[in-house]
Amino acid sequence: MIAECQATLPANTLASADSGAHRILLSQMWTCAAPRDLIQSSGLCTMGCAVPMAIGRKLASPDRPVVSFSGDAGFLMVAGDLATAAELGVAPIFVVFADASLALIELKQRQRQLSNAGVDMARHDFAAIGRAFGGNGITVRNRAELNKALREALASDRFTVISAEIEPGGYDGRI
Amino acid sequence: MVQKSDLILGLGYDPIEMRPGWRNVWDPRVHRMIDITPEANTHYMHHDSLALISALNPTLAALTSGAGKTATWPCGAPSAAQAALIAAFPHGMTGARPV
Ligand SMILES: Cc1ncc(C[n+]2csc(CCOP(=O)(O)OP(=O)(O)O)c2C)c(N)n1
Ligand SMILES: [Mg+2]
Numbered sequence: 082m083i084a085e086c087q088a089t090l091p092a093n094t095l096a097s098a099d100s101g102a103h104r105i106l107l108s109q110m111w112t113c114a115a116p117r118d119l120i121q122s123s124g125l126c127t128m129g130c131a132v133p134m135a136i137g138r139k140l141a142s143p144d145r146p147v148v149s150f151s152g153d154a155g156f157l158m159v160a161g162d163l164a165t166a167a168e169l170g171v172a173p174i175f176v177v178f179a180d181a182s183l184a185l186i187e188l189k190q191r192q193r194q195l196s197n198a199g200v201d202m203a204r205h206d207f208a209a210i211g212r213a214f215g216g217n218g219i220t221v222r223n224r225a226e227l228n229k230a231l232r233e234a235l236a237s238d239r240f241t242v243i244s245a246e247i248e249p250g251g252y253d254g255r256i
Numbered sequence: 257m258v259q260k261s262d263l264i265l266g267l268g269y270d271p272i273e274m275r276p277g278w279r280n281v282w283d284p285r286v287h288r289m290i291d292i293t294p295e296a297n298t299h300y301m302h303h304d305s306l307a308l309i310s311a312l313n314p315t316l317a318a319l320t321s322g323a324g325k326t327a328t329w330p331c332g333a334p335s336a337a338q339a340a341l342i343a344a345f346p347h348g349m350t351g352a353r354p355v
Contacts (some may be wrong), residue, residue: 088347109345110345126273188275192276194276218269255345
C-alpha cells in the first residue's frame, strides 16, 4: 500500500500520518522531497490528527496533491471532519489502513504477553462514509485497485476516502 | 548503530509509548548520552549520563558557537543503516503514474 502510494502520487504531494502501526511502517518507508512534506503528531502521537491536518494542508496549498494516512480506529475518531472537507470544498485524499484492529496496541499487548483485550474491531464501510459526506469513496484490496483509486482521486475536485482493506496482523515483522 | 556510538545526543527527544524492546536502548553506565530537553525526564523510557534541562535553540547555539565541523562516522554506518532500511521494504508500482 505504502509503496504504491509513494510511486503513484506526484513528488510534490503533501502528506499527513495518524498514530498507530501504519504510521510506524509509513515513517520507515516514506521518502520526502522536502522538509515537512510529511507531517505527523510527533509529540503527543494523537490519533485522529491526520484527517484534519490534510484538510488544512489542502486549504493552504490547493494546487498540490494532499494525502492523509490513518488507521481505521483513528479515522473513526474524526470521521465527522469529512463534513468540514465537504463544506470547504477541498479535495484531499484520505487513505485508511483498514485492518479491523487497533494494531499497535494489539502488538504491544502480545509483546507483553497480555491477553487480547479491546483491540479487535469490526470492518466498517469507510468508502460509504466518504460518499455520505459528498466525497468519493472506494474500497481497494490490491495494488492495482489502489493505483486506479489514487489516479481517480487526484483527478477529482471532491475529496476521496480510499479504504485499503488489509489482514489483521499484517504489520508483524515489519515494524 | 546507536549502541556503537561514542556519543548519543537526545535533542528535545521526548519519547512516549515506546514498545517493549525499544526502552533503555543504551546504558548510561556504558554509553555517553546527553539529553537536552526543556522538561526533566519523567518518562523513564531511557536514561542519560548528563541532562541539560533547558530550551533547545539557545542551548545548541551556545554549545556550537565557534565549533567547527568534524567528520563523524568515517565507516559510513548511518548511510549503511539507511540503505538496509530501504532494502527491507518493497518499492515500485504496479500501475501507471498519472499524466
Ligand atoms: C487520542 C489517542 N488515543 C489513544 C492513543 C493510543 N493509541 C496509539 S495507536 C492506537 C491504535 C490505533 O489503531 P488504528 O487507528 O486502527 O491504527 P493501527 O495501529 O491499526 O495502524 C491507540 C489506541 C493515541 N495515540 N491517541
Ligand atoms: Mg487499525
